[in-house]
Amino acid sequence: MxxxxxxxxxxxxxxxxxxxxxxxxxxxxxxxxxxxxxxxxxxxxxxxxxxxxxxxxxRREVPRRDSDTERKMALSIRLAIAATILTVAGLTIASFYTTRDLxxxxxxxxxxxxxxxxxxxxxxxxxxxxxxxxxxxxxxxxxxxxxxxxxxxxxxxxxxxxxxxxxxxxxxxxxxxxxxxxxxxxxxxxxxxxxxxxxxxxxxxxxxxxxxxxxxxxxxxxxxAAPAVEPAMAEASAGKAVFMSKPCAACHTIRGTSATGTSGPDLTHVASRRTIGAGLLETTRGSLAAWIADPQTLKPGNNMPLVPLTSDELRQISAYMEELK
Structure with missing residues (x-):
């Protein structure tokens, strides 16, 4: 056990x-x-x-109060105090040098x-x-x-x-x-x-x-450092147009486009990152779509508002995000 x-x-x-x-x-x-x-x-x-x-x-004995016993008791106390001081001082010095090395x-x-x-x-x-x-x-x-x-x-x-x-x-x-x-x-x-x-x-x-x-x-x-690539698929191209026409472009930057918002993360190469939502979800088209559709359900209290989108618009924007590598 x-x-x-x-x-x-x-x-x-x-x-x-x-x-x-x-x-x-x-x-x-x-x-x-x-x-x-x-x-x-x-x-x-x-x-x-x-x-x-x-x-x-x-074995317990009747305590004696002679000078020899008191001398031994005093010595024991002094040794205990000295050991405590040396231990605390040693750890303090070690902590100081470790902090300095950081x-x-x-x-x-x-x-x-x-x-x-x-x-x-x-x-x-x-x-x-x-x-x-x-x-x-x-x-x-x-x-x-x-x-x-x-x-x-x-x-x-x-x-x-x-x-x-x-x-x-x-x-x-x-x-x-x-x-x-x-x-x-x-x-x-x-x-x-x-x-x-x-x-x-x-x-x-x-x-x-x-x-x-x-x-x-x-x-x-x-x-x-390079700007965002132009969408290769028609669905992604439509998603870019939707992104630029919605409030998304006011909060996020995609270099090489008219989106220059600064209150949200830079999305120029969002699909190249391993996760979205600060480690919340693995970066896939499905997780991107889920986050865009309802960020408050996935991460309540975050600063991204719910942007009304049709199902077609959601598919198009997620396709566009997936190409931003």
């Missing part, structure tokens, strides 16, 4: 959102601190339990501005020599083994960015810019999450971090 319980407990130590399954410089430092504190606390607990059992098991870098090769709002994430990539600036939503791509500087801002309430496998969490406070540096040491897909309760859909405010080799990352940047 104990073995089965232990195995269930240990399953929480792995996965793409585990603080112990680390693949980043900052996360490695935090993992080592967690292990250190756990080991120290375990040793202290075992010592306390051991002394308690010894005290319960030893933002240490050799010069970030990439800067991304991260904006959090109820309940989704915007990632703004700065212009480079080869590519113009561009925006994406709920999916952050970074190159492996490179320091990436994230400039964090909150647009409404307090949020907190946390990528357990890559870095510690950092609060995002309206009106204040915080900075965290991350460095992924292995390609892969990692999950990030808002770690500060921010309202009704706090648990559905996730994002994906895709760590890629240099060449793959550059291909992704080139594709994202």
């Amino acid at each position: 104990f073995s089965a319980s232990l195995l269930v407990f240990l399953t929480g130590c792995s996965g793409n959102q585990s603080a112990l399954n680390t693949h980043g410089h900052s996360a490695d430092a935090l993992r080592d601190l967690i292990i250190l504190i756990t080991v120290v606390c375990t040793v202290v607990w075992l010592m306390v339990v051991g002394f308690l059992l010894w005290a319960l098991a030893r 933002n240490s870098s050799n010069g970030a090769s990439l800067t991304v501005r991260v904006k959090a709002q109820q309940w989704w994430w915007q990632f703004a990539y700065q212009a480079s020599d080869q590519e113009p600036p561009f925006l994406t939503a709920n999916e952050l791509h970074i190159p492996v083994n490179k320091d990436v500087r994230l400039e964090l801002e909150a647009l409404d309430v307090i949020h907190s960015l946390w990528i357990p496998s890559l870095a510690g969490k950092l609060d995002m406070i309206p009106g204040r810019k915080n900075i965290i540096t991350i460095r992924a040491t292995r390609p892969g897909i990692y999950r990030g999450q808002c770690a500060e309760f921010c309202g009704l859909q706090h648990s559905h405010m996730a994002f994906v971090v895709v760590v890629e080799e240099g060449a793959a990352y550059q291909r992704w940047v080139a594709a994202q």
Whole structure:
């Protein structure tokens, strides 16, 4: 029974959102601190339990009040106080150095501005020599083994960015810019999450971090910086016309078109993202249609209103969204 319980407990130590399954410089430092504190606390607990059992098991004698007994008692108390001070001081120093290492870098090769709002994430990539600036939503791509500087801002309430496998969490406070540096040491897909309760859909405010080799990352940047492709299918072309004629274009941007809204996510390459709704649904034509048809049922309280559409218009817009890769 104990073995089965232990195995269930240990399953929480792995996965793409585990603080112990680390693949980043900052996360490695935090993992080592967690292990250190756990080991120290375990040793202290075992010592306390051991002394308690010894005290319960030893033969009781009539207490003596001579000077030798009082001297031994005073020495025991001094040793206990000294051990406590040294333990607390050691853990405090270890925490200080770990915190200092969280933002240490050799010069970030990439800067991304991260904006959090109820309940989704915007990632703004700065212009480079080869590519113009561009925006994406709920999916952050970074190159492996490179320091990436994230400039964090909150647009409404307090949020907190946390990528357990890559870095510690950092609060995002309206009106204040915080900075965290991350460095992924292995390609892969990692999950990030808002770690500060921010309202009704706090648990559905996730994002994906895709760590890629240099060449793959550059291909992704080139594709994202490009304007939206023109629809290849007649149904998708009709969907584009419907999108531009509805309130959709007032809230969302699709680069290369007349849609320049800024209150919602940039949809220029929405179909290239793994999820929609900040990790709520996998990106498929069906999930896109479901979200467009009734976003409040899928994610109550979000800022996207219900836009009246006929069944034909819904099929056409979903076909258009599916082509925005």
